[in-house]
Amino acid sequence: MKKKILVFLVAPVLFLFPSCTSDNEENDRDEVVIAISSSPQSLNPMYIFDINEGIITELLFPGIFLYDWNELTSELDPIPVLVENWEWNIDSNFVVLKFFDDLKWTDGRKISVHDYIFSYHLYSDPSAQSRFYGSFQDFNLNDDLSINLAETFTVIDSVTLKIKFAIGSNPSKFSIDLPVLPKHVFEKFPKEQLSQLKDEIGKVTSGPFKLKEWKQNQSISLVKNENSKLYTQNNLDEIIFAVVNNYTSSISMLKTGEVDFVWDLRSDDAIDLRNYENLVIDAVRGRDYDYIAWNNIDPGKYVDGKIIPHKLFGSPSVRRALTMAVDRKIIVDEYLNGFGQICNSPISPIFSQYYLDASDSLNYNPSLAKQILTNKGWKRGSDGILEKDGIRFSFVLNYPSGNPLREYTASLIKNNLAAIGIEVKLESNEPNIFFDRMFAKEFDAWLAGWVVQIPLELEQYWGSDLEKNFANVASYQNPVIDELIENIKNNDELVNSMKSFQLQMLKNPPLTFLFWIENIAAYNNRIKHVDVNPLGPMQKAWQWDL
């Protein structure tokens, strides 16, 4: 009897094991499997709010251009995808687009200017609630902020379109480059249903790929689109985005060959993965930076509509001293293992033409930091904590939970500031609560990060108008910076203005910029021609080869 039981216990295991795939079989696949950390909910460009949704959707529905990152000019060079020619008039108040004459959607229907107009109409329609709604300031608008089609678009023929912009607007190539949707597919559905469509969207595309299969919450398979302008014989046949919610699992799957590509790696994993011969580790200078925000104004008074400098962080000198009191290099060296660099302003080093190398500024110097604080009237109290006019230099540093790098950084900041007599109490918050309170400007000090947009957007983050620029969460107000932002917007001596902007950020820092984090990707060496660039490691996935 006991033997029978043992056989019963062991048999199913023996039955399943020999059938399992070996690494070699995994590597013989014709497709590339990419691990993504969250499950896309939509492939409709109107409703993508997640980075993975964005990456996949870009491969299906490009705009009229795709872009190459130009290292020298720090600009995006357009690669024509849907238009062969675009001509701006001299004062940029209209543009004429000439679409390729021979372009077809994957279902064989011709791509025309009507698809383009339909897309812009849908994006700006308030009832469709697209993510682009409210962002068409360069266009002639109706009262409900939808684009006035009659005043804006003039169809010259099925492939030529004139777009007229609002008087006084400042349009760029990005204003005319939203994803183009197939009118004949989208117009079949009521607007209220568009956000709920799944498989219906993605099969008729103009990008280098089309949707093959979408297994909800598991994977999305794309196959090459032979109708695309980007198609060549060498295009990758199939690309599968597999949802692997757990970061550690994605690393294990990369090691076992179940997935071929993982990005946004932690530096210690990157170092470990270097030991695997079948893997390539590639990193690109980052667009992500972490910072310690010092609320420039009193959060309690701001609730009542009053703007009063913060009792601890209101002075630029104090903010400079706090930056000098934090050993940022040790984080870059020890935690990021060199996959990062010290940050001194929101202008990323990827913008090489504008980047000001200020690596010698605001370096770790606790004695100088202490001196500056003493000069500002902060003296040691009886308990060893700095005091001024009866106010102790003590505050709570908030940070979002679940991020090991931020937890490490928070502890380091606490210890560094304690060394110069500042008391820091750490408080981690569940991310949803943290960001809600951060945008409400409720914190005194907090640890967070931003991703720099391409093209650069500065006003939203650093402009003094706090009502208009809600991303200026530290409530930084500096008229010099406002003027420089205006110059940058108008391309007035762009390089000089950019460098002056960075100098001003060193002189009067809004917060403590900590470090740039490199974007690290690891992939199986059977994939060739991977281009990990500042626009993302998968931006040109169709060019990959096996």
Place this chain on the structure above:
Amino acid sequence: MPMKKNISYIFLKRFLSSIILLFVLLSLVFILVRLAPGDPILRYISPELSQDLRQEIIEQFALNRPLIEQYYNFLINLFNGDFGTSFIFRDSVMLVILSHLPITFFLATAAIILQFIFSILITFLIFKRDKKGSTFIETLMLIVYSLPSFVIAIFLVVLFSVWLGVLPTGGLTSSNFSSLSEFGKIFDLAKHLVLPVITISLPGIIVYTKYLTDEVSNTATKNFVLKLRLEGKSPNKIYWKNILRNSIGPLITISGVEFGMLLGGALITEVVFSIPGFGQLSVNAVLNRDYPLVTGTVLFSALFVILSNLFADLIRLIIDKTYYKSFLSNEKN
């Protein structure tokens, strides 16, 4: 009153009290999630998005309405079987939940079956072994039970996937799933579920075994067992036909609770093995402050526990006549 009538009456009574319980629970959840800190439309707050869009979304989700009005609308919709639209999925809450349930249901069912089978078999081995052997098995069980699920899961992944390379690390299917034959697909799915099912089953197997061992030891000392032994019947036969049948009752009751909880989602297992189940859905709903989805998942979780308990009681009543009397007197008290 005849037995069937009695049981029907008791179950009807339980059903009605369950509805009241669910109503109170849902009302509490409805209010608490809205009072809790956090913003359900945080994903629409970004420097890249217009603030006009945010306002549109607030109006669409009726978040600008007074709480009492939102609650009134919620009740009206609930009575019409409409749980609302998920903020994250922008789809019907019911459809979202139903799309996540099958895999969790499968995992829970497989786990319960394994827990039953293995606990019965291990108990038999303990029953048959000498004291030394039993102590060894019990110590081993205690060690495994003291390990958290995620440690077991990671250990299994490292052993079977990374070192031995014989089982997949996670997910539900292989990348070439679509090109497999029907048999191949079943096989592929089974392969992917081996480690999650083991992880999810192990703690239950140990708890069940512990309960069953105690019950079996107790039953083994009863007079009727001694009488059967004296009559010269084989100990194996006595175990399977008499002792087990008289000891398994409490296990059925516990399995009712366990099954309901497993259906509520085995979060750790789902996260480690990247299984898009009900547990992950519930947690994500809370983290994203997806109010309608939170309410929907709470309702389903509560329903699972209530129904699986009822079901377990029903099975026990059918197979264990002695339970009927105690059940009846408990209900009347």
